[in-house]
Every structure is written in structure tokens, then in C-alpha cells.
Amino acid sequence: MSQQRMRVLITGAGGRIGTTLALHLRDRYALRLHYHHAPPNPPVDDVVTGDVSDFAAMQRAVTGVDAVVHLAADPRTTAPWDSVLPNNIIGTYNVFEAARQAGVRKIVFASTNHVMGMYDRDHQWPVYSHLPVRPDSLYGVSKAFGEALGRYYADRYGISVICLRIGWFLSEPHDEISRWMWLSPRDCVQIVWRALESPLPFGIFYAISNNSGRHWDITDAMELLGYRPEDDAERFFTDTAEPAPDAS
Amino acid sequence: MSQQRMRVLITGAGGRIGTTLALHLRDRYALRLHYHHAPPNPPVDDVVTGDVSDFAAMQRAVTGVDAVVHLAADPRTTAPWDSVLPNNIIGTYNVFEAARQAGVRKIVFASTNHVMGMYDRDHQWPVYSHLPVRPDSLYGVSKAFGEALGRYYADRYGISVICLRIGWFLSEPHDEISRWMWLSPRDCVQIVWRALESPLPFGIFYAISNNSGRHWDITDAMELLGYRPEDDAERFFTDTAEPAPDAS
Numbered sequence: 001m002s003q004q005r006m007r008v009l010i011t012g013a014g015g016r017i018g019t020t021l022a023l024h025l026r027d028r029y030a031l032r033l034h035y036h037h038a039p040p041n042p043p044v045d046d047v048v049t050g051d052v053s054d055f056a057a058m059q060r061a062v063t064g065v066d067a068v069v070h071l072a073a074d075p076r077t078t079a080p081w082d083s084v085l086p087n088n089i090i091g092t093y094n095v096f097e098a099a100r101q102a103g104v105r106k107i108v109f110a111s112t113n114h115v116m117g118m119y120d121r122d123h124q125w126p127v128y129s130h131l132p133v134r135p136d137s138l139y140g141v142s143k144a145f146g147e148a149l150g151r152y153y154a155d156r157y158g159i160s161v162i163c164l165r166i167g168w169f170l171s172e173p174h175d176e177i178s179r180w181m182w183l184s185p186r187d188c189v190q191i192v193w194r195a196l197e198s199p200l201p202f203g204i205f206y207a208i209s210n211n212s213g214r215h216w217d218i219t220d221a222m223e224l225l226g227y228r229p230e231d232d233a234e235r236f237f238t239d240t241a242e243p244a245p246d247a248s
Numbered sequence: 249m250s251q252q253r254m255r256v257l258i259t260g261a262g263g264r265i266g267t268t269l270a271l272h273l274r275d276r277y278a279l280r281l282h283y284h285h286a287p288p289n290p291p292v293d294d295v296v297t298g299d300v301s302d303f304a305a306m307q308r309a310v311t312g313v314d315a316v317v318h319l320a321a322d323p324r325t326t327a328p329w330d331s332v333l334p335n336n337i338i339g340t341y342n343v344f345e346a347a348r349q350a351g352v353r354k355i356v357f358a359s360t361n362h363v364m365g366m367y368d369r370d371h372q373w374p375v376y377s378h379l380p381v382r383p384d385s386l387y388g389v390s391k392a393f394g395e396a397l398g399r400y401y402a403d404r405y406g407i408s409v410i411c412l413r414i415g416w417f418l419s420e421p422h423d424e425i426s427r428w429m430w431l432s433p434r435d436c437v438q439i440v441w442r443a444l445e446s447p448l449p450f451g452i453f454y455a456i457s458n459n460s461g462r463h464w465d466i467t468d469a470m471e472l473l474g475y476r477p478e479d480d481a482e483r484f485f486t487d488t489a490e491p492a493p494d495a496s
Contacts, residue, residue, distance in 0.1 A: 148393065151366075
């Protein structure tokens with residue numbers, strides 16, 4: 001880290017992941033938080049509001065930051081086109097383009113396992129991040145669009161773009177699905193700062209914890225980002241397991 | 249072919265490729281041609297007009313057809329977002345969704361080499377169709393979106409979707425670039441009917457002629473679609489070559 005802290009905008013900071021990132025990254029970076037509607041007591045003072053489909057609002061949001069963590073989206077796998085189009089497709093273009101115009105050199109894009117969800121439906125495992133996309137929803141299609149757009153901005157403009165295919169962000173796994181796709185809060189925080197501080201020109205990585213039962217490859221995230229996940233969902237399911245460190 | 253000819257809609261039939269396909273496929277299929285603005289003397293009687301960004305117009309266009317060849321798009325690699333969004337992104341969603349609602353079972357999607365153009369910029373050859381996308385333009389990004397959408401419609405709804413990454417459609421190659429990426433008119437016609445009559449659930453294929461100097465893999469197109477290209481750009485560049493069959 002340089003003496004001057006990196007100035008990082010988080011879009012969609014009011015969501016579940018954004019809330020966690022804001023609390024755990026506000027000491028590491030000079031954070032600006034973007035909300036659709038600002039909360040009464042935001043975790044930092046530097047707050048912007050606006051709709052991601054409003055390009056001028058996104059221009060204001062990115063002014064003066066070094067990096068963007070782009071979370072804002074309609075995250076529902078059932079989201080209809082009328083929402084996916086403005087919130088996920090137009091919104092992501094607006095954030096990338098506004099960031100480029102403002103000289104931002106790093107974007108961490110919150111992608112999703114749903115870009116590849118049809119491999120999971122068919123139990124075609126393991127899934128590697130470089131396989132052809134097989135989205136399971138318009139939401140997944142919109143995130144595949146965002147990854148392709150990110151690749152273009154990386155190749156064309158030299159912006160470092162890291163796409164994180166986030167598994168299932170939960171405080172604790174609770175069923176067979178979350179047993180293999182869990183992303184713990186602290187592992188989420190770690191992989192985001194690893195991505196922010198990575199010199200890679202571009203990358204797409206699965207963002208899940210070190211779950212023994214996982215079906216998605218995290219080798220590249222460990223090798224190329226230096227990601228060292230601390231959690232494994234398995235300890236919540238194994239009767240003989242040691243008590244969890246935080247459950248004493 | 250069944251006794252009843254397949255009813256095929258071609259969108260963007262006024263473009264260079266659409267014009268060629270209409271003339272050479274009108275005997276093989278019962279064609280309907282979609283135009284933005286209809287020409288005075290269309291090659292078939294069944295003509296529809298409308299903007300692809302108008303969902304209701306696309307609903308009318310697909311009614312009663314068995315298959316769609318979706319060509320309509322802004323094909324400029326310099327196309328700005330303001331055009332790519334309605335013409336290529338919204339337009340492609342509209343055509344796919346209208347087709348699904350109308351019970352269409354086959355879509356041939358005109359994709360492009362520009363989905364992978366950054367491999368070419370960096371001379372990272374050969375390029376295989378299953379490699380991660382590296383678009384070279386917003387146009388290329390929009391076609392990557394269309395491929396991802398097509399994969400979703402194939403996986404989710406069982407519509408057979410064949411994406412053809414069209415090289416450079418020209419009557420004759422004329423320079424070093426077209427020497428390796430040429431798609432001759434008759435090879436274009438062939439690969440489109442091969443795609444229309446293919447039982448594959450989904451596929452992405454390079455659509456170029458059998459150019460000796462090619463950098464893009466057409467093995468899958470030959471193996472899986474049965475594509476048998478008849479032309480090789482090389483004959484236009486080799487002094488000792490036989491005269492072209494059509495140049496006697």
C-alpha cells in the first residue's frame with residue numbers, strides 16, 4: 001500500500017455484500033459508497049447516491065477514485081428483462097465507461113456463479129472459470145455481458161479488470177448447496193482486496209471459500225490473486241469437527 | 249427436408265449477407281424477410297418491416313415461422329453504445345424472446361469474429377471457438393452478449409441455437425486480412441443452411457471459407473455441422489493458381 005490510501009468506490013454498497021465490504025475495508029482504503037438510497041447512518045462519510053442507469057450520476061460517483069468495486073445490480077435470478085436491462089446491462093456499461101473517462105485504473109466486477117449455472121444443473125463438474133459461459137438466467141446473461149465488457153475495457157484501455165464469480169455469500173452455510181458454494185464474509189473481504197491490489201490486466205475467478213465439497217475451481221484465484229481462503233463450509237456439517245473458531 | 253418447406257425468417261434481410269441469403273435460400277425454404285425499410289422489389293413476397301428494438305414488431309415478424317436467421321444489427325465495429333444498445337442488445341433479446349414465445353425451435357445467430365478480435369490483435373493464433381471471449385469493440389461485446397443469451401435460450405428452453413462467427417463476407421478477398429478471414433458468398437449460404445438443418449442443441453462456429461492462411465479453427469464446423477467449404481482465398485493470391493471456376 002502506498003502512503004496515500006487507495007480511493008475506492010463501492011457501488012451498490014447497501015446490499016448484503018456491500019455492507020460487509022464497507023465495514024471491513026474502510027480502514028484499508030479511502031472508501032466512497034454508492035447507494036440507490038442512502039441509509040441514515042452510512043459507515044463512511046463519503047457517500048453518493050443515484051441510479052446506475054443514469055450515466056451522469058455514475059460520472060459523479062467515479063470522480064476522483066482510483067478503483068471501483070461494482071456490485072450494484074438486480075441480483076435476483078428471477079429478475080425480468082425490464083430490470084436486468086437498466087440495472088445490470090446499462091448500469092454496468094455506465095460504470096465502466098464513466099470510470100474509463102475519469103481515469104480509473106482498476107475495476108473489480110461482481111460477477112456470479114450464475115454465469116455458469118447450467119453446468120451445475122447438469123452436474124458437469126468441476127467447472128473451470130475459462131470454460132464457455134452457460135448462464136442459467138437473464139441475470140446470469142447480464143453478468144456474462146459484464147465480463148465480456150470488462151475484458152474489452154481491459155484489452156482496449158489497459159484498465160485492470162478482475163471479475164469475481166461470487167458463490168453464495170452467507171454468514172454460515174445451511175444446506176447441501178451452500179456446503180459447496182459458500183463464500184464466508186471474511187473470505188469475501190479478502191478476495192476483494194486481493195483483486196483490488198492485483199496487478200493482473202484481467203481475470204475471471206470463482207469467489208468461494210475453501211469448501212471441501214466444492215465443484216468450482218479456485219486454483220487460479222489462489223495462484224494468480226494470492227487468495228488464501230480461511231473458511232471451509234465442511235466444518236458446519238461434520239459431527240466430529242472441532243467447534244468453529246468463532247463459535248466457542 | 250420434410251415435404252413442407254421450413255418457414256424461415258431472416259432479420260436484417262436488406263444487409264449484404266441478408267441479400268445474398270435471400271436470393272440463394274428462397275428455393276430451399278419458405279422465406280420471410282425482415283427489413284428496417286422494405287426495398288421496392290424484395291426477392292420474396294413475405295416481407296415484414298419494423299425496428300428490432302420494438303418487441304411488438306418482432307412478435308409479428310416471428311409469428312408462424314419454424315426458424316429465424318438473426319442478422320439485424322449495427323455491424324460497425326465503431327458503433328457507439330447509443331446504437332449498440334437498441335440495435336444489437338435489445339434487438340437480439342427481442343428476437344430471441346419473441347421467437348421463444350411463438351414456439352420457434354431454431355435460431356441461427358449471426359455472431360462475429362470481433363467477439364475474439366483481441367486474440368487477432370495480439371496474433372494469438374490459432375483461435376478456437378471455445379476460448380474465452382476477447383471482444384475488440386462494443387460491437388463485439390454485443391455479439392458476445394448474444395451468444396450468451398443464445399446459450400441460455402438453448403439450455404433453458406430447448407431451442408436449437410447456432411452462433412456463426414462470420415469472418416469477412418466479400419465477393420472476393422483483396423488483401424492480407426481477407427486472405428485469412430474470407431467468407432465467400434456460397435460458403436456463407438452453405439453454412440447457414442447447415443446450421444438451420446443441424447440437430448445440435450447449441451454451437452458456436454467460425455464461419456470462414458477453407459482459406460489456407462486461416463488462423464481460426466473450423467474443425468468443429470466441419471465435424472459437427474457438416475460444413476464443407478468450397479472456396480479458399482489463396483487462389484486469388486497465388487500466381488500459379490488455376491483460374492477461379494467462376495472467372496473463366
